[in-house]
Amino acid sequence: MADNKNDLLVPGAEDVMENMKQEIANEFGVQPGADTTARENGSVGGEMVKRMLQIAESSMSNKK
Numbered sequence: 869m870a871d872n873k874n875d876l877l878v879p880g881a882e883d884v885m886e887n888m889k890q891e892i893a894n895e896f897g898v899q900p901g902a903d904t905t906a907r908e909n910g911s912v913g914g915e916m917v918k919r920m921l922q923i924a925e926s927s928m929s930n931k932k
Contacts, residue, residue, distance in 0.1 A: 888916055 876882060892915045893900045898908045 892916060
């Protein structure tokens, strides 16, 4: 079980998440990190969640 709510449960998911973050940041013209505004970093994180939900919904639809 995860010790922290932000721990990833799937081995290897770190690379996938980092790639998704960089892809979205590039699309938004944002360089994520400490020197970037919370709004810009948050927009990248929010889009990541949105896309992960779309992937999960699509996966569940395909299993029916």
